[in-house]
Amino acid sequence: MEDLIDSGPLNGKEKITDLLNRRHKERELHIQAAKLERQKDAEGTEALQYFEVSFEEKVKQIRNTLDGVATSDQKAQVFAECQNEIYDLQRYLSSSTFFLNEYRIKVCQNTINELSKLLDTLRNELLPKKKFGFKSKKIVKMINDKDSKDADVKQASQATGSAGENHIRWTFTERANQLIRLPVAAVNDQTITASKLRNCLIRIEGHPGSLQFAQLDNCVVMCGPTARSIFLDDCTNCKFVVACQQLRCHRSRECDLYLNVTSRAIIEDCNGIRVARYNYQYDNIDEDFRQSGLDLSCNNWQSLDDFNWLSTDKPSPNWSLLEEDQTISDWYSYLESFQQTHNLTGVDH
16 A cells, blocks of 8 residues: 555545556456466367377378388388388477477387388388398408408308398407408498497498497498498497488497488487588499489488487587588598508408
């Protein structure tokens, strides 16, 4: 009442009227605020319901398409369309995280991962692959590593499996300070794997089907265009110069990725990841890109999805773009220095 008395020369009736008007306005504001809050809750519930229906419908459509791919006359096209639909589904989930709880996000992400795994499995089973048959001596010559020829031949033989398999799986493991080179004939359409490497340079020419690297420490991987996916796990202080359709990087630290990637690359449980545009050049690289089927007009090298960072209004602290002065442009000089610094054995020919 003191404020009303001091506010101006009003008589008693006017003071009471003014007080009632103020209280009425306060009630109206309160009612309006409560209405807006209820409306906001309703909109959030409606958005959640719409998301759940849309997400499940998209998942059902992708599953139905994959269930019928075996009878299709255009399997490659169907797989490509399904891959794009899965990418769209991933983007839909990422853009909806602001109103989803952590449990729902995890469930949906697991569903997307299962679809990706199913697609890769069916694609490997149903799409024709070129068959290669190499004698042991030829394999030894390709690997060109005098200290471990016998081990490599044995690993290549074991990875090849039964005679009915349509692909050869190359595996390098437990190596240190070595140059490992795979020429075109040993790479095209194949799955290349490597694990437990330290201070190694891996040069992969041609167009492999997929790559898998685990537990690499201070290594450099130079590779031509990879037709499908690249998976990196538990790698430290490495440089990967790769082009692919899809890349996933798990549990890795302080790694530089020089990327050309059709979809958005994914990182999880990583930190210190830096990215730059793919800038590897060698003879016939244009032909390798053509045969790999990668769409050069679509390159999301600077757009990573961090599954450990769900905030939509702040960038992930776990990855960044390489500064121009930190980006390697002269790979010839860098690789020559790397080989000399670590006294690499083997011959790059």
